[in-house]
Amino acid sequence: MSDYATGSPAPSSFIRIEAKALEELAARLDGTMLGHFEQAVSLLLDSFARRSRVIVTGIGKSGLIARKIAATLRSTGTPAHYLHPAEAIHGDLGMLSRGDTVIALSASGETEELLRLIPLLKRLADRLIVFCGNANSTLAEAGDVVLDTSVSAEACPNNLAPTASTTVMLALGDALALEVSRRRGWKAEDFAELHPGGRLGKKLARVSDLMHTGDALPHVGPSTPMPDVIYEMSRKQLGMTTVLDGDGQLLGMISDGDLRRLLERDGGKALDHAAENIMNVAPLTIAGSAFASSALALMEEKKITSLIVVRSNGQAEGVLHLHDLWTLELL
16 A cells, blocks of 8 residues: 555645646746846846956755856856856956956855855856745845745755755746846757757758768759759769759759659650659759758658758759758668
């Protein structure tokens, strides 16, 4: 017989306590805390405009959340670093430059290591944003902007281990970073530049990173006879070839399907044609700057296996094949 049947709280109760803390945070953001949040956003936007950095600090569980907030700020385009309060007074304070903005996290607002830093932070940093659960604390009183991270109860049954309070800090830090990036007009293209590796980087890969170009680009001229067209298609092994003029301008495309239809129609006379007689003069194209995921969506919609990559002036730049996207695990 499980403990839950005898009256012990189910594990889901811990989640509900943290969810309730997040609901309370959201309500404060919609009400009394909105003005303070707007001030914090403005300070971070100004810091970015002045090419200053954001330094996030905290110790213990709050320190772990501070590291995550700094990472989220960085990944959404705001230069940010984590400063360990204890290490700061042993040399790491050199990380802080005049004009930087500091975000300090403490549930109680009375964390000894942070309080030691306050005089130094006030002297070196331009502004101090405080995440704190106690508006009357020493840290809160030192802050230029104070964001309330109080909770009615921790998820810990003894109301001791930081659980709901750290969840609230994390969510508030995410909201702050995302609002700053939104107001700066941060786009998926910008995000891709900072995330070139891993599965996320694969999803944000550009067509230009994957396309076949240079000698690997299949191409023939408009007057190329069919035997040479077939040879080029076989040699490049993409099941198609572009048809280009002398300046590299895209005139059309010939696919395996075009060849099959030609053979069905003309039989033994099929090889008498030139490329311009059977090419598709309106092939689907895509820009090299497009995301690979966008190319995949277009291929799936049109039920095709390749796209021609063109420059803005109409010159063929490369070819993207469906097989190239398999390496990205997008399928």
